[in-house]
Amino acid sequence: xxxxxxxxxxxxxxxxxxxxxxxxxxxxxxxxxxxxxxxxxxxxxxxxxxxxxxxxxxxxxxxxxxxxxxxxxxxxxxxxxxxxxxxxxxxxxxxxxxxxxxxxxxxxxxxxxxxxxxxxxxxxxxxxxxxxxxxxxxxxxxxxxxxxxxxxxxxxxxxxxxxxxxxxxxxxxxxxxxxxxxxxxxxxxxxxxxxxxxxxxxxxxxxxxxxxxxxxxxxxxxxxxxxxxxxxxxxxxxxxxxxxxxxxxxxxxxxxxxxxxxxxxxxxxxxxxxxxxxxxxxxxxxxxxxxxxxxxxxxxxxxxxxxxxxxxxxxxxxxxxxxxxxxxxxxxxxxxxxxxxxxxxxxxxxxxxxxxxxxxxxxxxxxxxxxxxxxxxxxxxxxxxxxxxxxxxx
Ligand SMILES: [Zn+2]
Numbered sequence: 001x002x003x004x005x006x007x008x009x010x011x012x013x014x015x016x017x018x019x020x021x022x023x024x025x026x027x028x029x030x031x032x033x034x035x036x037x038x039x040x041x042x043x044x045x046x047x048x049x050x051x052x053x054x055x056x057x058x059x060x061x062x063x064x065x066x067x068x069x070x071x072x073x074x075x076x077x078x079x080x081x082x083x084x085x086x087x088x089x090x091x092x093x094x095x096x097x098x099x100x101x102x103x104x105x106x107x108x109x110x111x112x113x114x115x116x117x118x119x120x121x122x123x124x125x126x127x128x129x130x131x132x133x134x135x136x137x138x139x140x141x142x143x144x145x146x147x148x149x150x151x152x153x154x155x156x157x158x159x160x161x162x163x164x165x166x167x168x169x170x171x172x173x174x175x176x177x178x179x180x181x182x183x184x185x186x187x188x189x190x191x192x193x194x195x196x197x198x199x200x201x202x203x204x205x206x207x208x209x210x211x212x213x214x215x216x217x218x219x220x221x222x223x224x225x226x227x228x229x230x231x232x233x234x235x236x237x238x239x240x241x242x243x244x245x246x247x248x249x250x251x252x253x254x255x256x257x258x259x260x261x262x263x264x265x266x267x268x269x270x271x272x273x274x275x276x277x278x279x280x281x282x283x284x285x286x287x288x289x290x291x292x293x294x295x296x297x298x299x300x301x302x303x304x305x306x307x308x309x310x311x312x313x314x315x316x317x318x319x320x321x322x323x324x325x326x327x328x329x330x331x332x333x334x335x336x337x338x339x340x341x342x343x344x345x346x347x348x349x350x351x352x353x354x355x356x357x358x359x360x361x362x363x364x365x366x367x368x369x370x371x372x373x374x375x376x377x378x379x380x381x382x383x384x385x386x387x388x389x390x391x392x393x394x
Pocket of ligand 1: 061
């Protein structure tokens with residue numbers, strides 16, 4: 001049995017508490033939360049700072065960890081994707097080492113679960129022995145080519161099968177579409193058929209990340225045409241419907257499945273409303289550092305706060321970020337859009353993320369019966385502030 005306390009304890013499911021002790025077993029399961037006065041001080045580990053539950057990273061591409069520093073900042077999404085496609089294949093041993101290191105870095109950064117996009121089998125071994133929980137998203141795309149849907153689906157279905165066979169009991173895996181601009185109706189429908197009726201999985205989709213994505217769907221023009229042409233892909237049969245790209249996704253997603261929209265840098269209140277009307281359980285993942293890295297822009301968080309939307313946080317990959325730390329993502333939001341309250345950011349970083357991945361039974365809040373991981377935000381100059389750092393307690 002272990003007893004922990006600090007100046008503040010953010011349980012997340014209730015207002016901040018003080019003068020309380022969190023009691024856990026050796027594995028971190030919360031046994032009780034009791035007044036500090038009831039316990040002999042010698043039996044309690046007391047920290048200067050705030051205790052929070054372990055954080056949830058709802059969007060990562062662990063398999064791109066080896067491309068740290070390889071792609072320039074501020075180029076926009078299309079040049080970014082081009083760099084990734086042309087540089088991602090290197091020595092498998094380097095790829096594996098970078099994946100294992102990134103997994104450990106996330107653990108040290110107070111992260112307990114990850115929603116991770118996988119196009120390949122590269123992350124299977126690390127995930128099977130990791131202390132972190134993973135919801136792997138086996139991501140499919142056919143560049144809007146209806147006739148290629150079948151072969152692309154089969155290609156990624158074999159990745160899905162291997163993941164299913166090697167999953168540790170705490171983990172999950174699902175088949176997901178990449179983005180509105182890269183998945184044909186045919187491929188959406190193949191993915192939906194396989195996912196239909198599955199309980200407690202999440203579907204993730206990259207959404208409204210770059211102006212050319214919006215232009216493609218709203219006007220039927222823009223730089224996606226030239227980008228696809230460069231790779232020998234013909235977009236001339238693509239019919240735009242004049243609405244923002246999320247509408248194409250909403251028409252083709254399974255409304256019954258929990259859905260995580262990722263990036264949303266150009267998402268409006270109308271888009272959020274449209275998703276609420278269509279999808280039963282929608283979450284909105286923001287990756288602010290990656291948005292600054294790739295596009296040098298951020299979402300307008302007011303749209304999400306005023307719509308009462310469930311926001312989560314993600315890091316994206318080390319190809320488009322300087323580190324994999326949810327605390328650093330919180331800092332960035334606070335720096336540029338300081339109206340988002342600290343406790344709201346904490347909820348995005350913990351409980352909302354756990355719910356988005358279906359891990360809320362165990363993770364996301366400090367409650368009796370859960371095993372959320374405990375993380376200390378230390379005091380700097382006598383308080384928690386953005387110079388504070390993160391320490392793993394259990
Ligand atoms: Zn991504």
